[in-house]
Amino acid sequence: MTPNRLVILGAQVWDPEGDVHAPSRRDVLIEGTTIAAVLPPGDALTATWLAAQPAPEVLEATDRLLMPGxxxxxxxxxxxxxxxxxxxxxxxxxxxxxxxxxxxxxxxxxxxxxxxxxxxxxxxxxxxxxxxxxxxxxxxxxxxxxxxxxxxxxxxxxxxxxxxxxxxxxxxxxxxxxxxxxxxxxxxxxxxxxxxxxxxxxxxxxxxxxxxxxxxxxxxxxxxxxxxxxxxxxxxxxxxxxxxxxxxxxxxxxxxxxxxxxxxxxxxxxxxxxxxxxxxxxxxxxxxxxxxxxxxxxxxxxxxxxxxxxxxxxxxxxxxxxxxxxxxxxxxxxxxxxxxxxxxxxxxxxxxxxxxxxxxxxxxxxxxxxxxxxxxxxxxxxxxxxxxLGLEHVVGAIKPGMRADLCLIDLTDIAWMPLNSVARQLVYSETGRGVETTIVDGVIVMRNRKLTTIDEDQFRAELADVMLGFRRDFAQVTQANAPAVAYLLEANRRVGNAPLGIDRFIRS
Ligand SMILES: [Zn+2]
CATH class of the missing domain: 3.20.20.140 (Metal-dependent hydrolases)
Incomplete structure (x- = not known):
């Protein structure tokens, strides 16, 4: 059986060794669980993939940043x-x-x-x-x-x-x-x-x-x-x-x-x-x-x-x-x-x-x-x-042979306007709001900010049911453990002020 094929077209693709402020546009070909190729736009191999039968799934990704998951x-x-x-x-x-x-x-x-x-x-x-x-x-x-x-x-x-x-x-x-x-x-x-x-x-x-x-x-x-x-x-x-x-x-x-x-x-x-x-x-x-x-x-x-x-x-x-x-x-x-x-x-x-x-x-x-x-x-x-985690040859980079664990970020979000530096805006401006698509092992698990693997509305209802019992039990644990709190705070104050050779607080 032919493994599923996925083509991500025209995203700016994160490459720490390339231009981190303005990553190049690339087409990314995914076969089964794995990244098969990362190609400049217009490459003949992409055209071959797009013409093949069965047709691959295609994600048009102009105005998107493709990051390793x-x-x-x-x-x-x-x-x-x-x-x-x-x-x-x-x-x-x-x-x-x-x-x-x-x-x-x-x-x-x-x-x-x-x-x-x-x-x-x-x-x-x-x-x-x-x-x-x-x-x-x-x-x-x-x-x-x-x-x-x-x-x-x-x-x-x-x-x-x-x-x-x-x-x-x-x-x-x-x-x-x-x-x-x-x-x-x-x-x-x-x-x-x-x-x-x-x-x-x-x-x-x-x-x-x-x-x-x-x-x-x-x-x-x-x-x-x-x-x-x-x-x-x-x-x-x-x-x-x-x-x-x-x-x-x-x-x-x-x-x-x-x-x-x-x-x-x-x-x-x-x-x-x-x-x-x-x-x-x-x-x-x-x-x-x-x-x-x-x-x-x-x-x-x-x-x-x-x-x-x-x-x-x-x-x-x-x-x-x-x-x-x-x-x-x-x-x-x-x-x-x-x-x-x-x-x-x-x-x-x-x-x-x-x-x-x-x-x-x-x-x-x-x-x-x-x-x-x-x-x-x-x-x-x-x-x-x-x-x-011992997975450096498996995930963390967008390269052929790595698992297709990826996310697409919407560069039309206000966090990216104007777009001056992809690296800096990813760290200092993006809150997560722009994450639109998430792919794990070649499977699109979130599309247009909605999970594809579970029904989120149904899960919300399940969660509400579970919380009825959990809140009651949480209150009981809090009550049962309350007598220890003052003693712990006192010990914490003492240890926090003890000379430890180094300090990780700014004391004012
Ligand atoms: Zn921990």
Whole structure:
């Protein structure tokens, strides 16, 4: 059977090695899941394709910009229903309200709905690959299968990882008052898990779901080194080697996490990065989410090891975690990716927001030109993300042989009028409003801003039904955990003011 053919005619096609302010017009030929050719207008091969039978689908793309689909390299689908429910909370207080362990088992309808909310918002913003670091609660095949089925149905590419942690405590737990009431201690310390059982679960799923469909990829995720025993981390390193899988984990997101690293890893100079290196957990296959509280020596180690960092500027700001030293990482040569993180701590799956903050936050620490330009933000949102997820030869660029993961942006939108620089207006002017068509694996999953893979009106009705129960349960969790909030805020204030060797806040 002949694979489907798609021809995109006459778009300005993003090419980081070409003119980034005025990309050339190209015709892009897609065969099945893959980009077959990128040609100047009028090429004979395009004419041959257009005349062939069966006729290919044609997208007339004059006045459109064709971008590689964006890569959202750090995301959690589990709190997709919590958009807009929380604000003005530092990280650990937010965690108390949002972590799936506090909510227990959810219905199939709710798991499907929460997954679709995040995935649809990604596709609407031209994100074609998303890394879902998913805390499966409970850790069972039903929860996993419903989640993966929702991603498959909507048609997005997913790098899926099951977040493992056998140390259940909130990061800030050791810094809480000694006279903490027992009931509050139980809330913040959680229950430890058996690392062998959880590693075996992940191993079984890798075997059970093989071979993977073409839009699904595995990664492995300890939730964070400080939330994992050495047994768990060593098990993940072993599994990553045996299956050639990338590892992505939260690292040094908050001041409490740096303080904890200093007290936990004394044998490694108080450095989480040195500790990770000692376990073989630092290398080109490793991606660190956040890295706000990395110091210069740790940044140099990352650069040397080839590890990547996913910058999540929106959630870092909303959760009061501080400003990540992105300029230093960039200068050191660390591969940078972008993430939009949870739906409840950035509240929007938009790489446009992340790209704009990537460039502009550099001014927080330095009034001089930073050398962080729109092109660097675009690289982080496309190829940098692909590299971080082990997909640099699969997605992130518009070249023959790459998967056809693409988005078309409407250059007649006011964000592009007048059109002075494609690179700069993509980062500083476009909000996502101009994303008109999204293509994943050669399939048009959004056309004229409407998804083709699911009925959005029907989904809205489904979601309204699910929210009746979810809002009730959210209120119950909030009420049950309320006694811990004041203690957490006090500990957060103390850790936030503790000398940590570096600072990621501007104190006034
Ligand atoms: Zn995260």
């Amino acid at each position: 964006f890569v959202n390299a750090h995301f959690h689908s589990y709190d997709g229903l919590m958009k807009g429910l929380l604000e003005d909370m530092p990280f650990d207080v937010w965690a108390l309200h949002s972590q799936p362990a506090y909510f227990g088992k959810r219905s199939r309808a709710e798991i499907r709905a929460r997954t679709l909310v995040g995935a649809i918002e990604c596709l609407k913003h031209g994100i074609t690959t998303v890394q879902d670091m998913n805390s499966l609660v409970p850790m069972d095949e039903e929860t996993l299968d419903v989640t993966l089925a929702a991603f498959a149905e909507v048609g997005i590419r997913v790098v899926f990882s099951i977040a493992l942690r056998d140390v259940a405590a909130l990061d800030i737990a050791p810094f809480m008052a000694a006279d903490l009431p027992e009931s509050v201690r139980a809330l913040v310390e959680g229950s430890p898990r058996d690392p062998h059982a959880d590693l075996a679960f992940v191993e079984r799923q890798i075997a059970r779901l093989a071979p993977l469909p073409s839009r699904l990829h595995w990664a492995l995720s300890p939730s964070g080194p400080q939330r994992s025993s050495a047994t768990l981390l060593e098990g993940i390193v072993d599994m990553a080697q045996r299956h050639s899988l990338p590892v992505t984990t939260h690292v040094l997101e908050t001041p409490a996490q740096r303080a904890k690293a200093q007290s936990l890893y004394t044998a490694h100079g108080g450095s989480m990065i040195r500790y990770m290196a000692s376990l073989g957990l630092l290398g080109p296959g490793t991606t660190l989410a956040h890295g706000v509280w990395l110091d210069d020596e740790e940044i140099a180690m990352l650069a040397e090891s080839g590890a990547s960092v996913v910058h999540n500027p929106m959630s870092n700001l909303k959760l009061k975690s501080g400003v990540a030293p992105i300029r230093r990482m960039h200068d050191a040569g660390v591969n940078l990716a972008l993430g939009c993180d949870n739906c409840s701590c950035g509240d929007c799956q938009s790489v446009f927001q992340a790209m704009k903050l990537f460039c502009t936050l550099a001014a927080v620490t330095d009034p001089s030109p930073a050398g962080l330009h729109a092109t660097h933000a675009i690289e982080a949102g496309t190829l940098g993300g692909a590299r971080a």
